[in-house]
Amino acid sequence: MYNVLLTGSTGFVGQHLIPELKDDYVLSYINRSDNGYPNQHIANIDADSDYTRALKEINVVIHCAARVHIMAEKSESPLDEFRAVNTQGTLNLATQAARAGVKRFIFVSTIKVNGESTTGRAPFNEQESAPEDPYGISKAEAEQQLLVLGKQTGMEIVIIRPPLIYGKGVKANFASLMSLVNKGFPLPFRAINKNKRSLVSVYNLVDLIKLCIIHPNAVNQVFLVSDDHDLSTAEMIQLMAKVQGRSNLALPVPPTLFSLAGSLLGKKQVVDRLIGSLQVDITYTKNTLNWAPPYSVEDGFKFSAKN
Numbered sequence: 001m002y003n004v005l006l007t008g009s010t011g012f013v014g015q016h017l018i019p020e021l022k023d024d025y026v027l028s029y030i031n032r033s034d035n036g037y038p039n040q041h042i043a044n045i046d047a048d049s050d051y052t053r054a055l056k057e058i059n060v061v062i063h064c065a066a067r068v069h070i071m072a073e074k075s076e077s078p079l080d081e082f083r084a085v086n087t088q089g090t091l092n093l094a095t096q097a098a099r100a101g102v103k104r105f106i107f108v109s110t111i112k113v114n115g116e117s118t119t120g121r122a123p124f125n126e127q128e129s130a131p132e133d134p135y136g137i138s139k140a141e142a143e144q145q146l147l148v149l150g151k152q153t154g155m156e157i158v159i160i161r162p163p164l165i166y167g168k169g170v171k172a173n174f175a176s177l178m179s180l181v182n183k184g185f186p187l188p189f190r191a192i193n194k195n196k197r198s199l200v201s202v203y204n205l206v207d208l209i210k211l212c213i214i215h216p217n218a219v220n221q222v223f224l225v226s227d228d229h230d231l232s233t234a235e236m237i238q239l240m241a242k243v244q245g246r247s248n249l250a251l252p253v254p255p256t257l258f259s260l261a262g263s264l265l266g267k268k269q270v271v272d273r274l275i276g277s278l279q280v281d282i283t284y285t286k287n288t289l290n291w292a293p294p295y296s297v298e299d300g301f302k303f304s305a306k307n
Helices: 012-021 078-099 134-153 172-182 202-214 233-243 255-265 268-275 283-289 297-304
Strands: 003-007 026-031 040-042 060-063 104-108 156-161 164-166 199-201 221-224
Touching: 003 012, 012 202, 060 078, 060 202, 078 104, 078 134, 104 134, 104 202, 134 156, 156 202, 164 202, 164 297, 172 233, 172 297, 199 202, 199 297, 202 283, 202 297, 221 283, 233 297, 255 268
Parallel strands: 003 026, 003 060, 026 040, 060 104, 104 156, 156 221, 164 199
Antiparallel strands: none
8 A cells, every 4th residue: 555645635635635545545744733634744845844754655745735826915025935835845845755765746736837828829738838927937947846856866756737626615716706606696707608718626636636646657747637628707607506506697798898997907817817718638638647537517516516
């Protein structure tokens, strides 16, 4: 039985991973504070922490912990803050893992490594890297350094780039939209029906991570992941209404009005995420690993509605 070390165990993905792994693997954890887990090691993900005890007899590291998007960023240098955890912290953990004899290091990255939008272009693929924000840049730099480390040490590197992750217990915009639809608010999104966005339910992401623990073809690869069923904003609202047994009361406000409002209010990037496209091509992932998402996008929305 493999010994697996998980970081970010109290995060959204980590909490869904644990029940799927605990029966097949001996699990250990790195957490910032005591959360009552067995085999727990208290440490920060940074350039200075010593993970020697945590890495003893570990075969596989699944690295989910990260500094993610901060809504009210107060740092004078956000990129430095993101790099401290996502780049330098990741490399420190991976370097010590290689030294300890860890066979495989699975890094949960982000589609932001590819960029922010596919409006007017083909879906992203796994060979591209054009990050635009500090979070994406820090993750891209970590990916590059991990692949170099893998070549130098022989430790197997697996990189997974998910787009928006959702499921039971999700927070932020997805949860807010689901709640508004459930309360019967008439959202102005019916006419936003030409864009396409890739999503991934946490259930499909967890299934892929589990496969990457053991699959021989995953070695030193970058994989994109999604539910393999992209939705427009209007379709997303319609499906949220369907799984909650509500009428779709969305109003047909033209996307051009959103663009105008975004320009006037200085919220262009926010509006672009609402009316624009962000698609990923998971053909390489499916073919390389002989994998397909086991849960449909409707399944994922149904599970999310059970919050």
